[in-house]
Amino acid sequence: MAFETIIVDIADNIAMITLNRPDALNALNSTLLTELCTALEEADVNEKVRCIVITGSEKAFAAGADISEMADKSFVEMYTSRFFEAESTRFNNIRKPIIAAVAGYALGGGCELAMMCDFIIAADNAKFGQPEINLGVIAGLGGTQRLTRFVGKAKSMDMHLTGRFMDADEAERSGLVSRVVPVKKLLAEAKAAAEKIAEKSLIASTAAKSAVDRAYETTLAEGLQYERTLFNSLFSTEDQSEGMAAFMEKREAQFRDR
Numbered sequence: 001m002a003f004e005t006i007i008v009d010i011a012d013n014i015a016m017i018t019l020n021r022p023d024a025l026n027a028l029n030s031t032l033l034t035e036l037c038t039a040l041e042e043a044d045v046n047e048k049v050r051c052i053v054i055t056g057s058e059k060a061f062a063a064g065a066d067i068s069e070m071a072d073k074s075f076v077e078m079y080t081s082r083f084f085e086a087e088s089t090r091f092n093n094i095r096k097p098i099i100a101a102v103a104g105y106a107l108g109g110g111c112e113l114a115m116m117c118d119f120i121i122a123a124d125n126a127k128f129g130q131p132e133i134n135l136g137v138i139a140g141l142g143g144t145q146r147l148t149r150f151v152g153k154a155k156s157m158d159m160h161l162t163g164r165f166m167d168a169d170e171a172e173r174s175g176l177v178s179r180v181v182p183v184k185k186l187l188a189e190a191k192a193a194a195e196k197i198a199e200k201s202l203i204a205s206t207a208a209k210s211a212v213d214r215a216y217e218t219t220l221a222e223g224l225q226y227e228r229t230l231f232n233s234l235f236s237t238e239d240q241s242e243g244m245a246a247f248m249e250k251r252e253a254q255f256r257d258r
């Protein structure tokens with residue numbers, strides 16, 4: 001399918017989705033978020049895809065929700081249209097691993113979009129922020145909840161109340177991003193990470209994603225039970241037999257997602 005605001009490139013079992021509204025620093029409007037969700041859902045059911053990368057440009061991953069689209073809206077319009085609610089649910093339903101490769105600005109909805117991915121690889125020029133407070137509003141795509149879980153209350157409050165940006169080093173120190181690389185190496189690093197993931201059993205990688213996500217949704221006891229159930233159930237797969245046999249035979253495993 002042809003898209004207006006994103007570019008999708010599928011190669012080597014990886015779907016690379018590039019946000020592409022350069023004139024607006026990839027601001028997230030309804031078209032972009034709808035197209036992104038459609039591309040993600042297509043990748044999720046495409047047997048050739050085993051990992052997804054979402055990226056932007058060197059200047060901006062995304063500078064937030066599109067302010068020009070929101071500026072004239074009333075409470076009633078936002079409430080009745082359930083602004084970006086469906087997109088949020090569609091995104092969260094994607095089973096395959098998603099990496100955010102973030103260079104430049106990841107602000108407001110852009111920071112929130114990065115946090116909706118499974119992990120973030122940041123370029124050394126990345127800047128994260130929740131500056132909605134400067135617009136007289138607050139985060140609306142999960143920022144108050146996810147950023148707080150990532151970096152703790154002190155920094156999350158600081159970011160949401162002052163609207164200040166966090167650079168890549170601080171983001172790594174604070175647990176917001178998993179690694180920081182020079183901006184010119186960002187895509188290669190994200191691709192290499194995606195290729196590593198793509199080598200694994202898809203059943204195991206989707207189970208790992210689901211189990212880690214559960215840590216944010218439930219008590220420790222219930223999360224441990226969920227993990228055990230998934231762990232045990234993986235012993236019904238051919239990939240478990242193959243993975244363990246390959247280790248014993250000192251060879252590379254050939255996973256077949258069965």
Ligand code: HXC
Pocket residue numbers: 023024025027028063064065066067068083084105107108109110131132135138139140141
């Ligand atoms: C619409 C945006 C935009 C945005 C940038 N642009 N951010 N358009 N929505 N969020 C546009 C600018 O209007 C401008 O268009 C062009 O992109 C380049 O931006 P400049 O401001 O000229 O660039 P620069 O001086 O380099 O500053 C970069 C910036 C700044 C610091 C990132 O653009 C900025 O502060 N943007 C807004 C960040 C923000 O407040 N994000 C939160 C949005 S609210 P023209 O046509 O003038 O060239 C949000 C809520 C999410 O995200 C919840 C949803 C449910």
